Amino acid sequence: MCALILVAEDDENQAELVRRYLKQDHHTVILAADGRAAIEEARKHLPALVVLDVMLPKVGGLDVCRILRAESDVRVLMLTARSTEDDMLLGLDLGADDYMTKPFSPRELVARVRTLLRRAEQVTIPPDPLLRAGPLAVDPVRHEVTVRGRPVECTPGEFRLLETMAAELDRVFTREQLLERMHGFDRYITGRTIDAHVKNLRRKIEADSRNPVHLVTVYGVGYKLTGGRADAP
Template sequence: MTARVLIAEDDEKQAELVRRYLEREGHTVVVVGDGRAALEQVRQHPPELLILDVMMPKVDGLDVCRILRRESDLPVLMLTARATEDDLLLGLDLGADDYMTKPYSPRELVARVRTLLRRSQRTTRAADPVLRVGDLHVDPIRHEVRVDGRRVDCTPGEFQLLQAMAAQPGRAFTRDQLLGHLHGFDKYITGRTVDVHVMNLRRKIEPNPRKPVRLLTVYGVGYKLAEVNHHAA
């Protein structure tokens, strides 16, 4: 299970150590050094989990947690040098999902991250209709597509095809099967319509449309959405 993890920690050496451990687990890691940058990052490029130091410049971790809890259910693992019971209870009362005191074992932190992500994924599957394939998110309720946190505008036809493939990543769809997902369109559409939608989608979701890594051609069959995204060099 891999995820996009945001580390908000002003101690550069500590942040670098945690980043290396998490990247070994396959996670994509972003590091910021103050609370204001953490809030901006969460809002612009939502991670799957936030590792949040309490003592930070500009906006401290407690205020960051308080603000984020009004906006989202993002899992938060709070780090602090304060080890009193009152400090722990305050962090949990503000909405932190877990709490570790410094100094801590990086291996234990990675294990806690793994547990929080599993818990979050179970909750998401039960309550959240968003289809997630790596860093590609398709939201059928809001009719939104995001790639690495960036919103992508799609036509109704493009959205319907992408939604169908995101629901079954790795499955190869024939053009006829994909045509069956184009509800409410002119009855004279053809397989060429699917090709045009795929070409346009690649321009929007691929790092390099000429060398797709997400929306792949299955020669002799049709198309599929890759189960794991590999960023193009």
């Protein structure tokens, strides 16, 4: 699998290390040393994936992610020296597909890049595109989510999770099964990404995110999407 990849990293040594490993994996790599250059290069070359450092000069990585996500469905792997949950959730909310904290293994980065590219190739649309779970509707063709007709803004990762679970309503998925469906099996990716998506989605689709009736936890197993109780709001 060969792809055009943009690496936005202001640390020259780090950027060169990432470039070398990605090139060894047969990818073509473009480098950008600041956020403004990253946006320009992405618009000019239309890469399949962007490796994006959060702490970029001129335009920060989070703003770059927001801009690129508004313009395209390019895969985004964020790099950050900050590992708090809030930082991770913010990046995912803005549309990042995955994230890694520094310092990281270049081999792990290459593995995650492979997974994101493989996932992009495996996107399929079911014959009957509209998927329902009670008042929740997921439209894979228009890439839209609504609750009782009200539009719900979702990141690409959140949408893929809902689409996966809505296609098999009431099925209990383990984190590993969801990761395999969404990302392709890869031992480097953890269940924290799934947990973050679930937490965000509950705030968006549930009347009370602390007492969910649609995206529910099956303790000791994983998660399932249901139509909710008949008396649920």
